[in-house]
Structure formats: C-alpha cells, structure tokens
Amino acid sequence: MRYAETGYNLEIDLSRGNIERVETDPRLTELHLGGLGTNSKILWDRVPPDTEPFSPDNLLIFSTGLLCGTPAPGANRTIVTTYSPQTLLMGYSMMGGFWAPELKYAGYDKVIFRGKSPNLVYVWINNDKVEIRDASHLRGKGAVETAELIRQELKESKAQVAAIGLAGENRVYTASIEQGRSSASRLGLGAVMGDKGIKAIVVRGTKDINLARPAEYMELCNEVLKYIKVREEHPVPGVMTILQGLGSPQEMKHVDEEWHTQNFMWGNARTRKKDYWNKEVEQKWKETQEMVRTRLISCYNCPMKCGAIISVPGISTYMMKCFSKLTYTMAAYSDLDFGFRIAQRATEYGVDGFSTPQVMAFAFELKDAGILTDADFAGCPSDNEGKFYWLLDRIVRREGIGDVLANGTYWAAQQIGKGAEEYAHNNIKKHEQLPLKLGMLNPVYFLMYATGEKINITQIEGQFPQSPFPTMEEREAFIKDWIQVPDEKFKQYLLDWELRGERSNPYYPTVDMSVDIVDWQEMMHYIDDALGVCAGLSSFPLKPPYHIHNYPTFISSATGIDMDEAGLKQVYRRNRNLIRAINVRRGLRRVDEKPPEDHWKKRFPELEEKLLDAYYKFKGWNNQGIPTKETLQELELGYIAEDLEQRGIIKNEQG
Ligand code: SF4
Secondary structure: OOOOOOOEEEEEEOOOOEEEEEEOOHHHHHHHOOHHHHHHHHHHHHOOOOOOOOOOOOOEEEEEOOOOOOOOOOEOOEEEEEEOOOOOOEEEEEEOOOHHHHHHHHOOOEEEEEOOOOOOEEEEEEOOEEEEEEOHHHOOOOHHHHHHHHHHHHOOOOOEEEEOOHHHHOOOOOEOEEOOOOEEOHHHHHHHHHHOOEEEEEEEOOOOOOOOOHHHHHHHHHHHHHHHHHHHHOOOOOOOHHHHOOOOOOOOOOOOOHHHHHHEOEOOOOEOOOOOOOHHHHHHHHHHHHHHEEEEEOOOOOOOOOEEEEOOOOOOOEEEEOOHHHHHHHHOOOOHHHHHHHHHHHHHHOEOOOHHHHHHHHHHHHHHOOOOOHHHHOOOOOOHHHHHHHHHHHHHHOOOHHHHHOOHHHHHHHHHOOOHHHHOOOEEOOEEOOOEOEEEOOHHHHHHHHHOOOOOHHHOOOOOOOOOOOOHHHHHHHHHOOOOOOOOHHHHHHHHOOOOOOOOOOOOOOHHHHHHHHHHHHHHHHHHHHHOEOHHHOOOOOOOOOOOOOHHHHHHHHHOOOOOHHHHHHHHHHHHHHHHHHHHHOOOOHHHOOOOOOOEEEOOHHHHHHHHHHHHHHHOEOOOOOEOHHHHHHOOOHHHHHHHHHOOHHHHHOO
16 A cells, blocks of 8 residues: 555656556655655656757656645645756756645646657546547637636536646747646746647546555644644744745735845846835835735645735736746836736746746847847837737747747847847856845855756745844844754854854855755755645745654655654755756756856855855765765665766766
8 A cells, every 4th residue: 555645657658649557666755755856766767868858758747746635734736847948957846736636636646748749739637537638729828718728628627727828839948837826937847848749737636645644644734734823923023024924925915025126136137226115115016916916825735825816907817926926027117017917918828927027128138238129129119018018929929039038048148149148147057047136145045046956046045044133132032942953053053143244144154054054955945845845834934834853754654654854864865966966967067056147246256166165075976066976875876876987977077
C-alpha cells in the first residue's frame, strides 16, 4: 500500500497519442520525496543535457507534491518542470489552486508529457479514463475562457483546468500556465506547453488518498491550523505590512503600497519615485481596489485568502494575487486602475505578470533611445496606457516587433543589437526580475540571487528577516518565540545585526553567517517544493506554521517513511545537488552566478567573490559551483558523479 502518494504516474506521448499508467518506485520517494525532487530525477534520467526546450524529447512534467491532497493545510502546489526556453536551464514553477489535489484524487502523482501533438489538443483526465481530445475550437481563446468552455463542453463544473492562452500557443518565452486560482508563470513553461500542442489539462478525481497514521496526522494538521490562528492574531511588529502575517504577500487585502511604490523602480526598472505615496493616492487606490475586488479567495484547503476575484466593469472576471497588482502599473508609470484592467487581458493571454511588463517597458526605453524606431511601432497609440495594450497584443501574437520581444529582454536585446544589451539590465541568468534596486549590498540576498536554482528572487527568500530591527528590545521580542530556527545560533545573528556600523551590511552578517542563513532558507523552499506545500505557509513568511522541526513528523505520519530532521536535511541536500548537477550539465558555471548588475548601488567585488567561495565550499562544490564527486557519493548520487566525470566536467574543472 502506498501512503500520501498514489504510486502511479501518467505518461503521455503526444507524438503517438499513447497514454500509459505507470507504477513508480517507492525507493525514489524515500530518496527525493515527491514534487520537485522526483521531477528532477526524471529530468536527469530521461532528458539528455543537449536537448533543446522545444525538442519533442524535452519532457514537460506536471507533478503534485508528496503531501498534496492530504488534509495538511496549504498542501496544494503543482510543480511544473521542464527545460526553460528563457534560461535554457532547468525551469520549474509552482502553482497553487486546486489542480494538484484533484490529480491525486484522480489516482496520479504526476503527468509526464513527451513528444509533440501534430494538432492542438487538450487532455481530459477523469479518474481512470484519460483521453487526448481535439482543441482546435479553442485555438486563440483566453486561458480563463478556455477553462470555462471546457467545463461546459464536458458538463463537469468541478473539473480543474490548467490552460494556456495565446502567448503559450505562440511560444512566447514569458508565457504562463493559468489555472483559475493560480498560475505557473515564471521561466516560460507555458511556451513549452504550447510547443507540445497542449491547450489544457483537465482533471476530475473522486478517489481517496491513504495515510499511514491518519489519527496522528489529523492532530498535526489541527496544530498547524491553531498556530495559523495565533499568528494571525499576533502580526510581527516592525516589518512592512505584507510581511507581518502568513500567506503569500496579501496584496489584495492590503492597500498600503508606500513601500513598494517608493522602493521598487518604475518603467524599465529605472526610476524611483520617492515621494509618490501620499494620503490622496492611498485613498484613490483604496477606492479602486475595493471597487473591483469582489471577494478574497484561497487555494485548496487553506484559510489564508491570498488572492481575490477581480471584476472590473466591462471586462470579464479574473483572479489576481500578489505583486502583479503593481507590475503593469509601475512599468507604465500609470495608476492602479490601469493595473487591474490590463492584468485581466494579460491573464487571458497567459503571460507572466512579472516579466511581461518589464519587456514592454524595455521596448519603450529602446524607442526613446532611438534603438528601436517609429517603424517598429507603426500604429502604436501615443498615450501611455494605450501603448502598453498595443504592445501586449503584438507580443502574444508575435507580430512585428512583438515577435522579437516575445523572446524576453535578454534574447530580444541580442537580436536587436545596437547597444540594446545595456537596456536588458534586470536579469538573472537571462530571466527578468522584479524591479527592485537598493543601495547597500546585502550579503544574504547577494548569495540567494546569484546562486538560486529557481532563478527567481521572490521565491528564494524566507524565514530570516530581510533587514535588522532597529532596537535591541525589538530583536529580543522577535527571537522569544522563534521556534522555527534550525539552530539557536540564528538568534544571535539577528540580535547582533545593526542598521549601521561594524555589524551592518555588507560585512554583517559575516560571510559564514550569510551562507548559514541562505542554506536554511533554501532548505525550506526545497522541502516545500517536494511536498507541495505553499511557501506562504512555510518557507516565505516569518514564523510560519511548518518548519524543519515539525516537517519530519508530518512526512512520517503521512507516508510511513521513517523520517527525522537529519534525514530530511539529507533529502534536501540530495535534491539541491541533483538540480545543480542538471544545470551544470547544461553549462551553468560560476560566471553565470550574479545578481542584476545594478541591483545595488554599492557593490563589493572582493566580498562577493568570498561569499561565492564560501557558499560553494559549504555545499561541497568546487570553485565553479560544480558538486564534487565526494559530495555526490555521500548523497547516493554516485551515478551523477560518474556521468559528470565521463563528460569531463568534474575531472577538467574541479579545483
Ligand atoms: S497561503 Fe495563500 S497562496 Fe498559499 S495556499 Fe494559502 S491561499 Fe494559497
């Protein structure tokens, strides 16, 4: 009997139209848990490193996490994995909502796609019955619209639908996969879905999931719910509003945007508007938000309500969460009303709400600089908002200049030339980041930005505060009930961290402390992404209900696997090294590990090199960021060491 997981994957060969239900190896669950961990193992084993993202040999994996569909609050993440057309490295992106639990209830842990369908199709998974169906009538339809049309067609109002819009169909590198109450947005995974000819994956499941020790497990889940309640009643003082509570930043609940609008950059991540926020703006934005926000909503089995149904008069309803509320507004130097309007169209097109506004602001900057010309923008309206709608339409259709911009700022700049590369200034590993620019280098964030395999600033950070508390009183109050720390030393790190002076950024936290802090934050993200638990209840907020001390019991109780803290840390290290090895085999090296060039005004090249050296050493990697043979062998990844050795990667570059 398999517990927590179903023990079966669906393997779908789109070129042949072949569908198989395949039993999985329980040993792999012990080694990697599920979700991201086993996705990576499959990618390593089955996709050769020289495979192009748009090759039929590339796999596109939709996975549930190990705890998805169990009563654990917030265990609802779908982990989508493939090779990214943007970065050319392994790309993975998570979506919340209801899709993953539904897949488990249908009897599968993962859906693995290979090949390409000659025609546009959708896949209908209805418990044991799985079909590939024609989707030619859905070509060009919006992602949200598609979901609704399919539900009507199948007469299945409870089916969960993950769909792409026009952007995915046209292989736009910022295409997302939309799923009603969430999306897998980053790294262009929607483009791979479109390339494979899949318009949507529709799931309905009504089976049960087995738990190894159900009574104990329910007790653990109840403790989490109780803790959430206590935390909600006691917001963390001294940090910005969206970080005080739990959940992913609850942008739809809060209207106080002073910090974002004054600290994040406007336009192509260039201009800071230090005096933007005032009482008048606050009142106007409050009215706008409250007028369009019909109700706050949650993902499957979660009380947090991080998202909202947005209903702007005259256009159809959609769901919005998190920072996309501001990305279009700030890229276009506009206001919140515009942000809510254009986000609806962007959601139907299925594009990443972080990258796409950056691409558009980049294009208009190139026009102002004379690098792109009036001819490139023939027919473009002159008003600021009209310009953005016009360009968004061209990008998702790959028309004219939109065809170049559809490849994201990095690749578009290469294609445009004439110095355009200078304007694609906010990327990490070819992927657009949030437009945050700061003054003084933060050593912890430097490491996370430079080395994170998620290649996505916002989904790496976590449980250690982003900046020091000004007074000792505040620090002491914070550490008092800080039960989540893996080691007591982190409390001292925080107590000693000052805003100014010797014990402040960039030299404090020290190099070794910074490495420790990053390792803790990474560990929690890797575990969440294998278990399918939302980062908003674990790795992202301060003092979350899930942490390294209670996760092992959750895993044991759900799966029957004998897990303790040391064992869980070992699984994390195994998965971390496996993903690193996949990217190393695709060519990732130290030279690629850097934050956006102008992310901080004050940089410290010598210190940054020391940070990278120490981080690599801590991880058991060589000075190029390549795992050593010994590290891999210790983690039962000897087969990877052999492969890297055969390719000359370890032998030639070690040391
Ligand atoms: S914390 Fe928010 S984003 Fe996470 S599962 Fe709950 S509602 Fe969804």
